[in-house]
Amino acid sequence: MKPPLRLGYKASAEQFGPRELLDFAIAAEQNGFDSVFVSDHFQPWRFSDGHAPFALAWLGAAGERTSRVLLGTSVLTPTFRYHPAIVAQAFGTLGALFPGRIILGVGSGEHLNEGALGIQWPDNRERFARLREAVQLIRRLLAKEDVVTFDGEYYHTRKAKIYDRPSETVPIYVGAGGPQVAKFAGRAGDGLICTSGKGMELYSEQLLPSFSDGAKESGRDSDELDRMIEVKVSFDTDRKRALEDTKIWASLSLPAEQKSGIDDPREMERLAKTVEDVAYKRWLVSDDPDEHIEQLRPYLDLGFTHLVFHSPGDAQARFLELYGAQILPRIRQRWG
Numbered sequence: 001m002k003p004p005l006r007l008g009y010k011a012s013a014e015q016f017g018p019r020e021l022l023d024f025a026i027a028a029e030q031n032g033f034d035s036v037f038v039s040d041h042f043q044p045w046r047f048s049d050g051h052a053p054f055a056l057a058w059l060g061a062a063g064e065r066t067s068r069v070l071l072g073t074s075v076l077t078p079t080f081r082y083h084p085a086i087v088a089q090a091f092g093t094l095g096a097l098f099p100g101r102i103i104l105g106v107g108s109g110e111h112l113n114e115g116a117l118g119i120q121w122p123d124n125r126e127r128f129a130r131l132r133e134a135v136q137l138i139r140r141l142l143a144k145e146d147v148v149t150f151d152g153e154y155y156h157t158r159k160a161k162i163y164d165r166p167s168e169t170v171p172i173y174v175g176a177g178g179p180q181v182a183k184f185a186g187r188a189g190d191g192l193i194c195t196s197g198k199g200m201e202l203y204s205e206q207l208l209p210s211f212s213d214g215a216k217e218s219g220r221d222s223d224e225l226d227r228m229i230e231v232k233v234s235f236d237t238d239r240k241r242a243l244e245d246t247k248i249w250a251s252l253s254l255p256a257e258q259k260s261g262i263d264d265p266r267e268m269e270r271l272a273k274t275v276e277d278v279a280y281k282r283w284l285v286s287d288d289p290d291e292h293i294e295q296l297r298p299y300l301d302l303g304f305t306h307l308v309f310h311s312p313g314d315a316q317a318r319f320l321e322l323y324g325a326q327i328l329p330r331i332r333q334r335w336g
Helices: 018-030 055-065 084-097 111-117 124-142 179-188 200-217 239-253 265-273 276-282 289-301 316-326 328-335
Strands: 006-011 035-038 070-073 102-106 148-151 156-160 172-175 191-195 226-235 284-286 306-310
Touching: 006 018, 006 226, 006 328, 018 035, 018 055, 018 316, 035 055, 035 102, 035 306, 055 070, 055 084, 084 102, 084 124, 102 124, 124 148, 124 156, 124 172, 124 179, 172 179, 179 191, 179 200, 191 200, 200 226, 226 239, 226 289, 226 316, 239 265, 239 276, 239 284, 284 289, 289 306, 289 328, 316 328
Parallel strands: 006 035, 006 306, 035 070, 070 102, 102 172, 172 191, 191 226, 226 284, 226 306
Antiparallel strands: 148 156
16 A cells, blocks of 8 residues: 655754754644654764754653654664664664554664764675664564574674564664665665755656665565655745755755764864855755745655655744645645
8 A cells, every 4th residue: 555645844853952852843743744753863963052862762752742643763873873682672662652653764874973982984885784684683673573593794682582562563764875775775674764955866766766676676566665755945934044044954065975984073063164155055945835835846746755844943843833834735735
């Protein structure tokens, strides 16, 4: 069965403290959003006014304070700071507490978060290998196996068992920025996670076809899997304000190769200041609802079924109310 269209909210743990972020999650549900996904950072992108609340603890609080929205990570790295078995334990507990509402979104990680713990940062090949192995182990631990003895190249368990888990296993979505990982998401995941603003050819010619190919390899139809994209939107009645808001996320405009070796938020913030004037280019900036719908149209027409909106400004409550009133109904009327 094709998944329904879902419209979610990105809770930016790098930008807000846990209590404030919790208030935004509650407001997202009240304003008609279908899901709330939180980032899992040990360090923020900015040292000044940065935050990094513990996502797993925060999800427990968000689950108790909401009743309807799906809750998940976008994304958590189950390969360095956490042993995959501990991730399985955490999401088994969350799934038991909030059945049918929890999604585990995983990715291969960033040096910014792992390097602070003195972890040697491996190349892409090893990070991808670790991710594949971690997903396999988490799957087995959250399944109905009594005990799991696992001997991989990187991870091991001895008669391990997750004692508290939901009757229906927690879905695993895989974050992908290239075709190889997107294919793995289709083969081994329940959904794909990617981010907007990288050129439509990446999605139409690489990520989505590779995701479909991976699903076919596992005997599944990719149309029955969730295709989620984090969409960077700066929507406000004041266009100047919408443009200015994007500057706090200027780090997103840095080339990937420039960011990959940085593990100090102060250095990341320094580099981000050099590209503040072009930060808006990674965002869909608008002060007009009809124009904004046209900005979103390409992603919806490509077949993304789950759009999670990331707004850059400090006035998140204002964004949630404005977006819930002016944008979500228009999307649902046309594509829902």
